[in-house]
Amino acid sequence: xxxxxxxxxxxxxxxxxxxxxxxxxxxxxxxxxxxxxxxxxxxxxxxxxxxxxxxxxxxxxxxxxxxxxxxxxxxxxxxxxxxxxxxxxxxxxxxxxxxxxxxxxxxxxxxxxxxxxxxxxxxxxxxxxxxxxxxxxxxxxxxxxxxxxxxxxxxxxxxxxxxxxxxxxxxxxxxxxxxxxxxxxxxxxxxxxxxxxxxxxxxxxxxxxxxxxxxxxxxxxxxxxxxxxxxxxxxxxxxxxxxxxxxxxxxxxxxxxxxxxxxxxxxxxxxxxxxxxxxxxxxxxxxxx
Amino acid sequence: xxxxxxxxxxxxxxxxxxxxxxxxxxxxxxxxxxxxxxxxxxxxxxxxxxxxxxxxxxxxxxxxxxxxxxxxxxxxxxxxxxxxxxxxxxxxxxxxxxxxxxxxxxxxxxxxxxxxxxxxxxxxxxxxxxxxxxxxxxxxxxxxxxxxxxxxxxxxxxxxxxxxxxxxxxxxxxxxxxxxxxxxxxxxxxxxxxxxxxxxxxxxxxxxxxxxxxxxxxxxxxxxxxxxxxxxxxxxxxxxxxxxxxxxxxxxxxxxxxxxxxxxxxxxxxxxxxxxxxxxxxxxxxxxxxxxxxxxxxxxxxxxxxxxxxxxxxxxxxxxxxxxxxxxxxxxxxxxxxxxx
Numbered sequence: 244x245x246x247x248x249x250x251x252x253x254x255x256x257x258x259x260x261x262x263x264x265x266x267x268x269x270x271x272x273x274x275x276x277x278x279x280x281x282x283x284x285x286x287x288x289x290x291x292x293x294x295x296x297x298x299x300x301x302x303x304x305x306x307x308x309x310x311x312x313x314x315x316x317x318x319x320x321x322x323x324x325x326x327x328x329x330x331x332x333x334x335x336x337x338x339x340x341x342x343x344x345x346x347x348x349x350x351x352x353x354x355x356x357x358x359x360x361x362x363x364x365x366x367x368x369x370x371x372x373x374x375x376x377x378x379x380x381x382x383x384x385x386x387x388x389x390x391x392x393x394x395x396x397x398x399x400x401x402x403x404x405x406x407x408x409x410x411x412x413x414x415x416x417x418x419x420x421x422x423x424x425x426x427x428x429x430x431x432x433x434x435x436x437x438x439x440x441x442x443x444x445x446x447x448x449x450x451x452x453x454x455x456x457x458x459x460x461x462x463x464x465x466x467x468x469x470x471x472x473x474x475x476x477x478x479x480x481x482x483x484x485x486x487x488x489x490x491x492x493x494x495x496x497x498x499x500x501x502x503x504x505x506x507x508x509x510x511x512x513x514x515x516x517x518x519x520x521x522x523x524x525x526x527x528x529x530x531x532x
Numbered sequence: 533x534x535x536x537x538x539x540x541x542x543x544x545x546x547x548x549x550x551x552x553x554x555x556x557x558x559x560x561x562x563x564x565x566x567x568x569x570x571x572x573x574x575x576x577x578x579x580x581x582x583x584x585x586x587x588x589x590x591x592x593x594x595x596x597x598x599x600x601x602x603x604x605x606x607x608x609x610x611x612x613x614x615x616x617x618x619x620x621x622x623x624x625x626x627x628x629x630x631x632x633x634x635x636x637x638x639x640x641x642x643x644x645x646x647x648x649x650x651x652x653x654x655x656x657x658x659x660x661x662x663x664x665x666x667x668x669x670x671x672x673x674x675x676x677x678x679x680x681x682x683x684x685x686x687x688x689x690x691x692x693x694x695x696x697x698x699x700x701x702x703x704x705x706x707x708x709x710x711x712x713x714x715x716x717x718x719x720x721x722x723x724x725x726x727x728x729x730x731x732x733x734x735x736x737x738x739x740x741x742x743x744x745x746x747x748x749x750x751x752x753x754x755x756x757x758x759x760x761x762x763x764x765x766x767x768x769x770x771x772x773x774x775x776x777x778x779x780x781x782x783x784x785x786x787x788x789x790x791x792x793x794x795x796x797x798x799x800x801x802x803x804x805x806x807x808x809x810x811x812x813x814x815x816x817x818x819x820x821x822x823x824x825x826x827x828x829x830x831x832x833x834x835x836x837x838x839x840x841x842x843x844x845x846x847x848x849x850x851x852x853x854x855x856x857x858x859x860x861x862x863x864x865x866x867x868x869x870x871x872x873x
Binding site: 335345 | 583587589591636639642643644646647648650651652654655658659662777778781784785788819821822824825826827828829832833836
């Protein structure tokens, strides 16, 4: 029973983290029509930046600074790379970001070494806590709280700001947004920067949960994809629901049949696609054309 | 009959090049690389039916390459110790996989299509990786043999040496190129290209476009399976990492580097350049992926039409309708028609 509860908690925590990753990935996908293959690499860079920064500035400043640096990198990627391929076949954006992902992963190997390193959790979140029914990791609870805060901030941004309105409008009709005189170029740069920063901060907060290794970006990229496919492109709540489904499927399948833990989410994805081809919350958008 | 017309034909020139290549390759000791080039050329040209001619971006075709290799090995281990039947089994198996997957894919296009291919290829990767009773898991499926080719029991030809394997793969390359050339210049090829140019218009002309997209998937899947099976013969094994998404970009890059989006022969040139660069860089540095990644970025930014497209030799082999720059997609037209849907 305790084991089941623990895995349930793990799944929820993981799900919130996947939600954060998937939202950044999806914002980039919907606004720039680019499948950002470098999203995982940006996640990994966030974690490694924090690893280095923590040695100099401590936990909290690193938590803020590392994502800021990743975000700046994102701005540069958009400005000097992705901007040149707007309006071309989606394949080009995909390949460009794949190239970046490979280069980043190799740079991590060169700078921080091939073997794993570990990112320390903050002192107050180290060790387990007694929740009455089970002992649970303090850090994972802290991670869940941080993820919820991030998700709330993204929700505020998408629902309560003008930028959010433009982003959502851009998903359904980017021509019209242009015709209304909105500067899509600035918006796109901003969105890529924000998406990258989200990936970066996800990396920082996930760091203490997993060990840091150069391939960590590759590993988290696929769950983010699957979350977006399950939840539906362009839906905030879709990403949350998708994230929780993927997180829970990963952790609960460990109980039943550990080998299935990587596979379960793909089977769920296939079932969702049969029942709802655009994902659970997905609506018809320009991306299908 | 004018013989010189045939000799000047690009098909003939390409095949002649591969026919005499061993003269230069044997002294350099790169026979297995040369065989690999031809295998990837088969794969990339088949893949280009989907990517370059039907305009469907797939990032999951490593799936067929990998499954082709596994099926070849499984047929050899469990059904018959030969080459022809396992080869046919690989192709047939991949056709079935493609037919099933394409049910999902045929209604999609553009970025959503690409997204799904990535997710599905990864699903197959984990199946291959975890199901080690069948696939050998992490170690791969070993013990794939180059049995002699039997011709109806009349006579046998051994393909044990790399030179004989080279000419076996060459023969398959030749048949594949000619088949694909015929296909592209057939009415079916024209329908594929019409879908790439403007699917909605093709639909209104009365073509059942999802069916043709489905067909395009099957054809590209079959060639993927064939190439995978040949690769299993070359390496004596089948491995899961061919299916991983990080590898699925390879075949896409071959098509792009060579200029496959505008030229029938682009994927062949792409395969030659890709394999050569990979070999050179991976011997001089352990960080080949850094250079590979930067190369991808540079090509996408500065030479997206690939080498043949850049040199404007795209006209030679392509059918008339494919002369224009096809990398600039049909965006405006499809937006115009949006209200109609």
